[in-house]
C-alpha cells in the first residue's frame with residue numbers, strides 16, 4: 001500500500017479509498033476541501049515527491065507540481081505539503 005506523508009503532520013497509508021482526500025480524511029488529517037469534485041481548488045496541495053493518477057477530470061487547473069487531493073490517488077509512496 002502506498003504511504004502518504006503530509007509534511008510536518010504525519011503519515012498514513014492509501015488503502016483503496018476513492019481519492020487521496022478520502023484516505024487523508026479517514027486517517028484523521030484536517031485537510032482543506034470544498035466541492036470534492038475538482039471544481040474549486042480548495043484541496044490543492046504541493047506534491048513534494050511520488051506519483052499520482054487522476055481519478056476524475058478536474059475543471060480547476062493546478063500549477064505544475066500541485067495536485068487536487070479530491071481528484072487523484074497515489075501510485076507510489078508520496079509526500080504532500082499543505083499550501
Ligand code: FES
Nearest residue numbers: 034036041043070
Ligand atoms: S475539493 Fe474542490 S477541487 Fe478538490
